[in-house]
Amino acid sequence: MKFNDALLKINHEVLAKYPDAQFYEAQGYLVPTDNIGCEVDGTIDTAQFRVAYNYVDKERQKTIIGTLNDDLTVKVEVINDIWCEDIIMTPYVPMEIEDAIEMICAQCGNDAIGAGPVTLRHQLYPGEAEPRYFFGSLHKLHTINVYTGKIDVPAGNSVTKQLGRKLGLGIYKFFA
DSSP states (O other): OBHHHHHHHHHHHHHHHOTTOEEEEEEEEEOOOOOSSSSOOSBBOGGGOEEEEEEEETTEEEEEEEEEOTTSOEEEEEESSOOOSOOOOOSOOSSOHHHHHHHHHHHHOTTSSOSEEEEEEEOSSSSOOSEEEEESOGGGOEEEETTTOOEEOOTTSHHHHHHHHHHTOOTHHHHO
């Protein structure tokens, strides 16, 4: 199943049960495919896909987690705790994950994105205030703004290091 299809399926079920739920983020794991070009095409391992929502019930903030069962039905779980450090956004973003993958591979090379984690969410550090797809993890992280298509390259490269030095930031050292 494709990332955006799984997100919309879960979102539909969650909002049917909890109409006031507010989308935070969707997390999945891209699986390799046999296509030419990038080794992934937006297909996810449904067992590792989850969507987080904010929900206020009787003035108490809670978290809703939507996941897919083996038969692709939606499981909705309410957790009596908050989902920390996230920003409410819409799950209906203008960029499909397939377009994001294609753009990143065209700019950064076919090996830029491989099988691995992907998240749709707001970034948590200062800068752009728009949501992004995050592909990979610390040493091979590519992100793309879902509205502008602006791509950020892996944090360990020289461009990021130069920017970190220019801004007086040491953050890049964690990723190098």
